[in-house]
Amino acid sequence: TILMLLGFSLSIALLVWWLLGRPRSMEGELKRALRAREFVPYLQPLVSSIDGKVLGAEVLMRWQHPSSGLVRPDLFIPQAEESGIIVPMTQLLMQTVAQQLSQWQQRLPTGFHIGFNISAVHCRDLSLLAECRAFLDHFPPGQLVLVLELTERELLVATPTTLALFKGLDDMGVLLAIDDFGTGHSSLLYLQQFHVDYLKIDQSFISKIGTESLSEHIVDNVIDLGTRLGLALVAEGVETQAQAEYLRGKGVDYLQGYLFGHPVPLRQFCNERLPQEVT
Ligand code: C2E
Ligand code: CA
Ligand code: CA
Ligand code: CA
Numbered sequence: 001t002i003l004m005l006l007g008f009s010l011s012i013a014l015l016v017w018w019l020l021g022r023p024r025s026m027e028g029e030l031k032r033a034l035r036a037r038e039f040v041p042y043l044q045p046l047v048s049s050i051d052g053k054v055l056g057a058e059v060l061m062r063w064q065h066p067s068s069g070l071v072r073p074d075l076f077i078p079q080a081e082e083s084g085i086i087v088p089m090t091q092l093l094m095q096t097v098a099q100q101l102s103q104w105q106q107r108l109p110t111g112f113h114i115g116f117n118i119s120a121v122h123c124r125d126l127s128l129l130a131e132c133r134a135f136l137d138h139f140p141p142g143q144l145v146l147v148l149e150l151t152e153r154e155l156l157v158a159t160p161t162t163l164a165l166f167k168g169l170d171d172m173g174v175l176l177a178i179d180d181f182g183t184g185h186s187s188l189l190y191l192q193q194f195h196v197d198y199l200k201i202d203q204s205f206i207s208k209i210g211t212e213s214l215s216e217h218i219v220d221n222v223i224d225l226g227t228r229l230g231l232a233l234v235a236e237g238v239e240t241q242a243q244a245e246y247l248r249g250k251g252v253d254y255l256q257g258y259l260f261g262h263p264v265p266l267r268q269f270c271n272e273r274l275p276q277e278v279t
C-alpha cells in the first residue's frame with residue numbers, strides 16, 4: 001500500500017506539474033519571442049466613406065515564429081494578456097512602428113491616423129502616457145494622430161489612476177476608440193469619463209447588413225447612438241460594396257475591411273498605400 005500511495009501521489013504531482021507547467025512554457029516562449037523581436041506590425045487601411053481616401057491605418061500584431069511561420073494574434077494575445085507580457089509586447093510594437101514609419105515622413109499626409117490595440121492590463125498605471133509621448137516624438141507635431149483602441153469586451157474600471165491616464169492622453173491629443181462596439185455594454189457615463197472619440201462598430205453586425213433584418217436594426221441603433229453622442233464612427237470588417245454603400249448612406253465616416261485592403265507588413269503598406277511624394 002505504501003508503494004501504491006507513493007505511485008498515486010507521484011502521478012498527482014506529475015499532473016499538477018503538467019497543468020501548471022504548460023501555461024508557463026507558453027509564457028516562456030512569448031518572453032523568448034519578445035527578446036528575439038519576433039512580434040511585427042501589419043497595417044490595415046482606414047478609408048473615408050465619402051471618397052475612399054486612406055486616412056490612416058490600424059496596427060495589427062503578428063508573430064513571425066522561426067518554425068511555425070506567421071502566427072495570427074488570436075492564437076497568442078489571450079495568453080499574453082493573462083500573463084501581462086502583452087504590455088512589453090505592445091511597447092515593442094509601438095517602438096518598431098515609430099522607427100519604421102518615421103522613415104516615410106515625406107509621404108505621410110498631415111493628420112494621418114495610426115491606431116494601436118491596447119489591453120486593459122496596460123491601463124493599470126501611467127506608463128502608457130510616456131510611451132505615447134515617445135511615439136509622437138518621432139514625428140513633427142500634428143503629422144500623426146495616435147489612436148488607442150480599447151475593446152468593449154474588457155471594460156475599464158474608473159479608478160483615480162485610469163481617469164488620470166485618460167485625462168493625460170486626452171490632453172496630449174491622443175484619441176480613444178472603443179473597439180468591437182455593440183458587443184459589450186459601455187454606458188454614456190463610461191464614454192464620457194474616458195474621453196472617447198470613436199466607436200468601432202463590430203464586424204459581426206456589418207457582416208449581417210443586407211442579410212438579416214434584426215442585425216441591420218442593431219447597426220442602425222448603434223449608428224444612431226454614436227451620432228447622438230457626437231462620436232465619430234468606424235465600421236470594421238467591410239467586405240462588400242453593398243455594405244460600404246449602406247454605411248455611407250447612414251453617415252458612417254470611416255470604413256475598414258478587406259474591401260479596402262487586408263493587413264500587410266508595414267513597409268508594403270507604406271509603399272502601396274501612401275500617396276506619392278509631391279516634388
Ligand atoms: P480587432 O482589433 O477587432 O481587429 C480586426 C480584425 O479583423 C483583424 O484580425 C483584421 O485582420 C480582421 N479584419 C479586417 N478586415 C476584415 C474583413 O473585412 N473581414 C474579416 N472577416 N476580418 C477582417 P487580426 O489581425 O487577426 O486580429 C484579431 C484581434 O487580435 C484584433 O481584433 C485584436 O483584438 C487583437 N490584436 C491584434 N493586434 C493586437 C495588438 O497589438 N494588441 C492587442 N492587445 N490586441 C491585438
Ligand atoms: Ca482593433
Ligand atoms: Ca474589432
Ligand atoms: Ca479624447
